[in-house]
Amino acid sequence: MLNKRxxxxxxxxxxxxxxxxxxxxxxxxxxxxxxxxxxxxxSIFTIIANRKKWFKNNNPLFSNAPIDLTYILGAHFIGTLWIFKLTYGSFRKFLITNIVLDWINIFLFGGFLKKVGIFKLKRMSPSMYWCITVILAVVLYGYQYIIEKVIRQTNSKPPLHVVQSEQRF
Incomplete structure (x- = not known):
């Protein structure tokens, strides 16, 4: 039988x-x-946080997992896709969106998860956790920028066989 958690x-x-x-x-x-x-x-951050007892996950679906797979494979993964789809290209829009959504996620949704016994911050304040997620957002934007730059450079180069044939002359 399914309980609330x-x-x-x-x-x-x-x-x-x-x-x-x-x-x-x-x-x-x-x-x-x-x-x-x-x-x-x-995932890496969560493993470290669990060892340092910064927070506690009591996820009933994957109780033996060292990370919260439901959040990471669900809301976090899809949320990241949506945020990038809707804001990439405008760093300001991206940053404001992440600042607001991370605040809602940590302070409002986190409070709800604490009440139902799924997630609880222990040795880390909500403000510190929020700062970490905002910093991560900036890193992710830089990562995507590099990916886009590499793709543009790769697509602008002529195919390898064209380059080789030009070198013969």
């Missing part, structure tokens, strides 16, 4: 994925590397 965890994992068709294939593929990188960074 189980329903909330399933919602955090499944509901964001229902919005993926609205992202579009092109945007999904374009921002997939940065969303994957974001999940890697958050």
């Amino acid at each position: 189980m329903i909330i965890s399933l919602s955090v994992l499944i509901f964001p994925w229902l919005t993926v068709p609205f992202i579009g294939v092109k945007s999904f593929v374009r921002f997939l590397p940065v969303a994957t990188f974001a999940n890697l960074v958050i």
Whole structure:
């Protein structure tokens, strides 16, 4: 039988994925590397945070996992895709969006998760956690900028066979 914590965890994992068709294939593929990188960074941060007892996850779906897979594979991953789709190209818009959404996520949603017993900050203040997530957002924007730059440079170079044939003359 599903209890309240189980329903909330399933919602955090499944509901964001229902919005993926609205992202579009092109945007999904374009921002997939940065969303994957974001999940890697958050996963590493979570493992460190658990060891340092900065916060505690009591996720009922993956109770033995060292990271909160429902949040990382659900809301965080899809949220990253959406934020980049809607704001990439305007760093100011991106930063303001992340500042606001991270604040809502940590101070409002985090408070709710604490009440239901899923997530609790222990040796880390909400303000510190918020600062870390905002700094991560800036790093992610830089990561995506580099990816876009490399793709543009790669697409502007002539194919290898053309370069080789030109060198013969």
